Amino acid sequence: MKKFMEKLSILSLSLILTTAFSISSAQSAMFAFYKGIPESWIELLVSLPSAGIMVMLLLNGVIEKYLTERQMIVTGLLIFSLCGFVPLFDQSYWLIFASRLIFGMGLGLLNAKAISIISERYQGRERVQLLGLRGSAEVVGTALLTLGVSLLLPFGWQAVFLVYAFGLVVLALYLLFVPAEQTASKGKSRQKKPLQLTKEDWRLSLGFAFVAGVIVLTNIAINVRVPGIVERSGMGTAQTAGLILSLMQLTGIAAGISFAAFLRYFKERLLTVSGFAFGLMQLFIGLAPNLWVLTLSAIAAGFVYSIALTAIFYTLSERISSSLLNQATSIVILGCSAGATATTFVLSSIGRFSSHQAVIFSILGSAMILTALFALRIGKDKTSAL
Missing domain, CATH: 1.20.1250.20 (MFS general substrate transporter like domains)
Structure with a gap:
């Protein structure tokens, strides 16, 4: 207990x-007050x-x-x-x-x-x-x-x-x-461990920060653009879009519960596989011909999004010394924040060429797939996956 x-x-x-x-x-209430x-x-x-x-x-x-x-x-x-x-x-x-x-x-x-x-x-x-x-x-x-x-x-x-x-x-x-x-028992081990991230640690942390940034950026893009797709195409109302996004978020719970099983099966390839699937779901969202395809694609995207992010932090924990793990994790989270901040800029930049959702999500999905392949390269050393 x-x-x-x-x-x-x-x-x-x-x-x-x-x-x-x-x-x-x-x-709204704060607007009225101030x-x-x-x-x-x-x-x-x-x-x-x-x-x-x-x-x-x-x-x-x-x-x-x-x-x-x-x-x-x-x-x-x-x-x-x-x-x-x-x-x-x-x-x-x-x-x-x-x-x-x-x-x-x-x-x-x-x-x-x-x-x-x-x-x-x-x-x-x-x-x-x-x-x-x-x-x-x-x-x-x-x-x-x-x-x-x-x-x-x-x-x-x-x-x-x-x-x-x-x-x-x-x-x-x-x-x-x-x-x-247990600071007393860790004292000797800490003296043996480097106080700063090594060159290899920086390479891995910055690489994963980039991958995490792209994952977060494309996920926010889905949350921002799906309501517009639903309403403008006549597939449904704002309430319909809200329900889709809620289901998309809730799949994160199922992803967390099933993460260990996916890791046992895919091992060190899990980040690449889930990242590739996430990019593929974005392509499906952009090309969705009806509400059912859009809904299923969005829900699947929410699932593999959570798997991919968790895979990053797991791999990081396997490759970075425990005494330096907090620093490395901070770098990756900063990558997530940078991706979130860049979303509006990226969407507006793509919008200069085309405002069609199929084009937007084709670009984002392709970028995510390429990033997943990049993740395979930076994480090529095998982790001790179960």
């Missing part, structure tokens, strides 16, 4: 990683944590030298909840602006650690299963907090920020059930 609670508590860290945007449904402030400034409050996350990811290598794993996680969770509560007590725009930025920095402290802690503490089958479940935890956490926001919204937009109290629940679980690092 103790071991189960330890695993559950570690997985709970991932429940809050993608919840910064959970309050987005409160934007009448004299441009709406774009209010929208910025929702997306601002992303900037804080990126800042902390860049600084992670330095912070790691001064703070232990426990100090980083506890500090991150406290910042997450305490800064999340600020709008409950003071609605000054610039105070909330600062709190949301610091809130993102708290998430940045957690982001890489929530992933690397699994690879640092577990090996073999346990590691594979937990990395798969970790991806599912992100989906579940986002869904739970988004539901919480919808339930609290009738009490005022300020009340929705109460959902971030969930960070205190995660903090309690972590402190109660996750033992501190």
Whole structure:
């Protein structure tokens, strides 16, 4: 039971990683409250944590030298909840602006650690299963907090920020059930391990950061463009598109549960196979002749997207020293953030040549397939897949 609670508590860290945007449904009420402030400034409050996350990811290598794993996680969770509560007590725009930025920095402290802690503490089958479940935890956490926001919204937009109290629940679980690092036993091994990433580590980390960036970019493109395809083609309404995207996200849970089985079968080829399948699904989305093909393609895309990202972090954990894994993970997550940021620019650039969805998704799908082949090259050394 103790071991189960330890695993559950570690997985709970991932429940809050993608919840910064959970309050987005409160934007309309915030527009009405801040009448004299441009709406774009209010929208910025929702997306601002992303900037804080990126800042902390860049600084992670330095912070790691001064703070232990426990100090980083506890500090991150406290910042997450305490800064999340600020709008409950003071609605000054610039105070909330600062709190949301610091809130993102708290998430940045957690982001890489929530992933690397699994690879640092577990090996073999346990590691594979937990990395798969970790991806599912992100989906579940986002869904739970988004539901919480919808339930609290009738009490005022300020009340929705109460959902971030969930960070205190995660903090309690972590402190109660996750033992501190065995620093004494690790002292000698740390002296033998390099304090900085080697040239090979950098090559692998940057290569996977690029692959992860392309995966995230094309996934966001699907989320952005599928509603337009559904409505403009007459396949359905905005509600239909919303249902498709919801199903697409929820397949992440199934992907996490089945990750270990896919890894046993495909081994070191899993990233390439799932990346290739993801690109193929994008081609199907662009060429979909009816709603059923579009829906099935989008759902399959959501599934292989989650498998591909988890495969990256698994392979990284097999190839990078545990003492440097947090730094390498931070680099890959920065690649994910860069891909998300570049999505609008890439879509607008393709739009200069053609606005037809078949052309757009043919380009994106082809790029994803080529990236999957690139992943095969950078990850050619065999991992110890089960």
